[in-house]
Amino acid sequence: MKLKEFARQLGLSPTTVSRALSGYPEVSEKTRKRVAEEAVRLGYRPNINAVRLVTGRAGAIGVVMGRTGEFHFAEYMSGMAERLDGEDIDILVSPTADRDSTDEVSLYSRLATSGRVDAVIVHSPKPNDERIALLHELGFPFLVHGRSETDVPHAWLDIDNETAIRRATSHLIDLGHRRIAMINGRHGRTFSLHRDKGYRDALQERGIAFDPRLLVHDHFTDELGFRYARAFLEQAPRPTAFVAGSMMTALGVYRAVRSRGLVVGKDISVIAHDDVFPYLTAENMVPSLSATRSSMRAAGARSADLVLQLLGGRAAEEIQELWPVELILRESTGPAPAEAQS
Amino acid sequence: MKLKEFARQLGLSPTTVSRALSGYPEVSEKTRKRVAEEAVRLGYRPNINAVRLVTGRAGAIGVVMGRTGEFHFAEYMSGMAERLDGEDIDILVSPTADRDSTDEVSLYSRLATSGRVDAVIVHSPKPNDERIALLHELGFPFLVHGRSETDVPHAWLDIDNETAIRRATSHLIDLGHRRIAMINGRHGRTFSLHRDKGYRDALQERGIAFDPRLLVHDHFTDELGFRYARAFLEQAPRPTAFVAGSMMTALGVYRAVRSRGLVVGKDISVIAHDDVFPYLTAENMVPSLSATRSSMRAAGARSADLVLQLLGGRAAEEIQELWPVELILRESTGPAPAEAQS
DNA sequence: GCAGTCAACCAAATCGTTTTAAATTTCCGC
């Protein structure tokens, strides 16, 4: 059923019908009601592509999903979906090209110029991110989940990784730990750098020399958490505490610690960053995991909100949100074992 | 840059340019090449919404994401994205309404009739699924990930849950287990029913009476895995083996077993279903987890492929793929403890 | 040199809406 036919059946012009459905003021209450009712009865629904063409709005927000299938993704999207429910705005997930960054940039360019989305969200930015530069140059609306250090102005929403990790590390130092290993995220991403900084600053504040052999960067998987933790534990003297980048990493670390016959929370302390997943909670691990916590889902919801504001005309420079991160202490952290105290 | 302007700069008509870019035969190789090159140079890209309007194709596949933010989701989507890369087809994730099923059906109806997607994928179907009935009635292309028992013909891709769980259960029985508990998925979903059937059939084949107190249905989270396993372990006599619905559930079960001072693989055997996540592997658990395995990512990729076939005109009735599931035995399964043998 | 064929290109119609600009109707005071 098309507008023309629908209007004819109502004995009205397409114009009036269109206006009635879009809630414009210059149509009488009586007809509006009639139109709305008949639309439901006859099952008329505007062809979205015609609407998009004529309005120039796509009614969708683009998200590029990495190949790696990160587990954060579903939670973040779910948060977005929550906020977007009822807004008649969809989420468009774009199949990413491989990690070849030239291709990734061209993917963003295609997304921006083809008119299939009104805005995009950039994840895991780098300090000097080409995607951000490109989108800015194109004048295309975008929100960065995370932050970049580029001069290019950009709207962003980030959690305070630096402070979170500084506090986590400080806390471990307070407990007497001196050799603290960190399994951080992928190299070159801003969030990893911020965490590095928090970690190093905490050490420095307390006069502990930074040892590059205690810091690695990689994907967040239990496998890698295990491998790195094993390797760290083979050092002499071995670290007495770990800062793990994610819940999955923490699972691997726990495993590695146990595999050496050591006890988490007693021989080895562990703090991880927890994105708050409904299916895997820090509270429930054994021993329960001390964690820096910030909800991915909330970030997704707020991101959607901010994108909406951006599309509503709010200036990108104005949108800069840094979320504090809670540090929740549980059983996985304890005083450094006596023999390791300096 | 619009087609008209772009064509003018090339000294060609819009028709020829459009044809050149779409690879139609009635344009000379020479001009085609020139058009292609200039398009890149001048950055011309067809407005997707105009294309959609005129061709009637949306160039997108719809997926409805549940509120629960399931961890399978990212892997499945990632698989889809992998297959769709280069096809110029997007994935549209629709913010789901809440679990109120009337709303969910109307969401599918909106998706189908508004022209924003060419096909949709239905997840976690029920035996008599309203969404399937609706989509069939509308004559809208869709693929079911899972299966339904409805009379309505539908294209589907499913894994052989029944056989997988039957074999897993049988194996446990072979090892001497008699009291085998199962923590299954959400009530009323076809996959849960199939698993129930596999479980009950295996018991029956070996003359073991089904005990409803050993079977529960719920979401797949470590928390619930823990809680149910704890409750099961309090029964007397307690079960000596568990069939867990997911990796997360298995984590909870491991925890529960340990919390009772028991040892997985010795006192208590565990088999779980593993969807193959890059960030959490059965192989790496301690003890390594015996599992029925089938890759979510592969299912996503194949789903995208099948949807493409569906859109290419292949009959829905023809598309019915049942994937076998591997049973991989590792250390979490062992002979039932002697005192528990019947 | 001419009709016929074919390759290459083009003008204009079309997709289904929204929106601009104009036309109609209604309402009001006098």
Added chain:
DNA sequence: GCGGAAATTTAAAACGATTTGGTTGACTGC
């Protein structure tokens, strides 16, 4: 019951591509 403002409604022009149905010119065989 008339002029004019206000309230409704409408016809027609976008939006930016694809596609239908030609047209043009070069080449062929005779």
